[in-house]
Amino acid sequence: MPLGAALSSATIPAGTELEAGEEPLGRVRRPGGGRKRVADLDPGLRPALLALVEPDVRGDPMSPLRWTVKSTRALAKALTRAGHRVSADTVADLLREEGFSLQANAKTLEGNQHVDRDTQFRYLNEQARAHRDACQPVISVDTKKKELVGEFKNDGRQWRPAGDPVPVNMHDFADPKLGKAIPYGVYDLAANTGWVNVGTDHDTAAFAVESIRRWWHGQGHAAYPRATRLLITADAGGSNGYRTRAWKLELARLAAETGLTITVCHLPPGTSKWNKIEHRLFSHITMNWRGRPLTSHEVIVQSIAATTTRTGLRVMAELDTNAYPTGVTIGDAEMAALALTRHAFHGDWNYVLHPHPAPAIPAARTPEPCEPQWTPALLTDPALTGMSRDQLHDLVQALAPDGDTQRGRPPRLAFPDQVLATVLHLHVNLAAEPLAVLFAGSRTAMHRTLLKIRKLLKAHGIVIPPAATPPAALTVLHARVLAQGSEASSKIKTTC
Template identity: 40%
Template structure:
């Protein structure tokens, strides 16, 4: 082996890469390099060692324990003081609503996408080439697509509402309404309460008046109380819809060119998992406008009741008890 025939090779290889820090000099002792094996082979040759790129690759893996890894997105931007308490509260609410056969839904907006003949990552089997524009200019596209998801946590079913315009509280209310009339009422026809799990920010954020008003209108129309529990700030990845729906939808959309809404809807509708996930798609005909605020009547009225426990993240409509 090269490491035995050439004493000092591994040590010199270590010295060459241990000054690199992956942009984080505080990780003392952690080895990291993005240099190619060919480049490292040439550097070792300058130091008097004969090691081809394949040998360098083997030494990095077997002698220094360096595997190929990507960066992991697991560091929160900040810390919420109510984090643990709110997670416990959400768990309690989920158990209670599930025990009594009441719906528990998780809502959120998936990544917005431009419509048009634009390149998207992913591969597909084809007997030819798929040609797209060489620049992603929105001015030559057909607008922006907003995929909004409503995921039934216990039934493992979801509705994906595909809308255009802006991501607003009106879209949230319409998406939940569509989910209930198309899917929810058949499973929860006798329910008088609904639990909604949402992120703390965005169109369904904990401080968005329009979102609260549209939930109040929905509770009035459906004749049920709607309780909302927001995940703490910086904890959106824990929202069930993110890892139980959106990750699978992303897989279905790999290699798909978003030329029009119908192509996206057809691809999302094929989403399935071994655990029985079912996804239905609704193309929203309305164009949602930016800048619409909650009405004065709602803001001045007493239509939302905050909880005594962490009221910032927990509240309910008060039409029906």
């Protein structure tokens, strides 16, 4: 050891022990020795930090960082301004000690749930099971997120040589020549197969039904050659929403064209993430093209068709360059003429389109002598209501104490007409559209009326049974709706 080194006699043995790989005989530094931590020197640092991180719980709700991104650097600056000198690294250490970590948002709040949400899911499952047990096709449909076509960034990463990422545009402005791609998917639940129709125009009801038509002719008919029925499960909104008139009209045309009885069951509002097609088809398509610019429609179609899974998913895709204009209006007469029947449970969500509608009687035709003619009194015909006029009167009287009440604006329909319209709805399956024409009201008001009277009937334990066979007078009502629907004075608000 060099001469002149100022070392104590106690330090020299400790150094030789460390060199030999042995533990020191005793502690070299005295307990409590060394530099003190900032949090120990400043007792107010930790409470001040927690007040900034959680101002609503532990501090002032008017904190300057209440509405900013709380990075460790921003927190350190705010603490320093408040008299607590601290670095960003120390802030991070303190947060970890307090049980904090970087957290992303979690999509768990579903908002208000419909009162019949779970019941509709059970009903939909029963319908799907009945169709599959009878070897009838069951499909889930929806529109995937629209994709920009061109050199645009696509989320995700793919393996490439280091330092050689695919160059893409800095801004996501749609290319006017290439436009967007609109993938509409059809997923066969039993066969685990998918069909995607990639549109280039608009996501309309006509485009949605055309996608189902292409699936049936290209894949469905071969898989189910003896099928007579088809069950479609769809979201409550969008181009295939339960309020969209054009969706029902186009499905009726598809039913007449294919000879299939098409049943539609919609998922309750706000539950689109539970649609089977989302996690059995669309999620795998997204993973298949992750990190890859979708430079052309051909690339999109080929990427979709190349999607597979370990469970055997097979996907077919094709490009649809047809035009699908928006703003198409469907009149009341067209809706009333549809061969559509609604289920007893939530007929707005569950309904059937029949392939062979009953022939309508032209309005100008002279009726046969024995055939009933249109008069307002025909609406109370026992053949249409399933009860005598006296029984109908007694039903009105029984419901009047609870239902014939004045709240706000007076109703457009008198209470007896409200009950009569609901009886016709339940007994002969007249929908809100033709009833609105027959009672000279609006479709929206008729929907509210039917809901109100049905609740009253349920509260009183009264059941209106459906007719076993359609009465002859129903064709007279049908002709009346067609005649009234063509008059400008009878137009009511429509939803396209």
